[in-house]
Amino acid sequence: MPAQFRSGRASGPFRTDFWRSPLRGPWLTSFLGTLLVPSITVIAITGFISHWAYHPELPGNATINPAFDIPVFFQLPQSWPSWDYAVTQGMHVTVGLMTLPLVLAKLWSVIPKLFKLPTVRDLAGVVERISLLLLVGSVLVEFVTGILWMEDYYRLRVDFFAIHYYGAWVFGTTFVLHTCMKLPTVRRSYRERGALRPLCESLHETKPEPLGSSELVPVAPATATLSRRGLLAMVGGASLTIFAVQAGESIGGPFRKFALLAPRGRVFGTGPNDFQVTHTAESAQVTEAMTGADWRLTVVGARTMSFSRDQLLAMAQATETLTISCTEGWSTTQHWTGVRLIDLARSVDAAPGSILSAVSVESNWVTNLADAQYRDKRALLALRVNGADLSLDHGYPARVIIPGGIGNHNAKWVRELRFEQA
């Protein structure tokens, strides 16, 4: 063995006496890992719900090429309340952010393993190191890409959906493997130390775990300056603070203004159109000329009809209270008034089972809606909101509002509705 790898001669963090925190040990890492399991499960389930909420089975909607994707397993039922996706995606983002302190604490608890010598003993050691690189790399990439996306500040060249979705595959599989591999260690440390007993120890009772029970236990421990329950309280306090400054943008209503650091935690006024905008008309290059007096809505089914805004306003109007929820995690609930989409479908004798393509004046952007989505009697082509005409930023002259599911389906500045057989 080369001299520099002999532990007696190792230097810096490679010295076995370099890592001195008396808190590190198999119990602490097991406990942090145990807390991660339910958090990661919630993030994963809500993440897949969001992935499938795009209705990737409809042409043009998929964010990931369906040829290289697993089939749709679950979609939020159309009969659920219109805030279903607000809850699932709000949880994805908020629980995700709240899990960050836990992940960082978990990584802190195992850092001595990175520097243990010899780095690898055998082929199994090499294999484990590669899987840990994938595990830690993917969890960090998931957090960074998710946070940047939530903040409208995603700057990487790799497509967000590709890196975040497939990154979840890498993280999910390595996380399950890692959990299974560490299960014996977790059970042993809970059996020997008690699953919760170390939480009863005050600061002076805080002693290192028995030396030799794991490489994590320091050979030259310092005196504890923090109890294990103190460390967990800090992690929990950090999670709760993040909840306090973030969740209001998903819950909405009077809670929005308490989301002091959330990107969409602002209240801009009390007017009918003063709620959060996904993207402005200016950013979509939609001008007043494109949406002015010349604007007409074309509806295509078994026959084609064309409507001016006044003609749409003369049709039977319905008012529904519906929630728009963005993939970024924020939501807003408003009172929308307009023509029911099912009435427009009937007016052109749309064939049963048709899908609805909503075409926007915004660079002819198209979103496709499933039969069940536009047949929901709450689904509207909204012309007004909270008793006033839609503002240009909110989609004037007309926008689609579908109850439930992803906000992305609520096309703004609609110029054409095509009911077509798939």
Next chain:
Amino acid sequence: MLRHFGRRYGASPLHLVAHLIVFAIALFAIDRMASGGGLAEVIALYVGFVIAHDLVFLPAYSGMDRLVRAALAKLPARPPGSVPAINHVRAPALISGLLLMVYLPFISGKADASYFALSGHHIQGYLRNWLLISAGLFLGSGLIYAVRVRRAATTR
């Protein structure tokens, strides 16, 4: 034969099979991530974030913790058994630092151009909010410390 494999490999065949399955899925996933071109960026992100966390971020906050402990140790010695101050600095500093890290594009105002394009409003008040929250955390932690010191003094 199995024992021979175990000696050569260092773990059970199941260990190898399970890892190979996971590596196959990961390779496929990384290939799909980079399907639009950008394999170098994906690999750089995966390796770069691990290096940034393990060799920069973790040593940086550990080092700051050591500095604070050294500074507190220089204060006049207090009787043994008295309430330690360190965690009343650590807790608010940790939470404040974490908020800064998560919301940096907003607190620094760097995300202003993209945020304005989408929301129609400029970033306003995030730095102030973060400073107020941080001040509140340090103040609250200081108050709890003061109460604990007083209680320790009266029970002694």
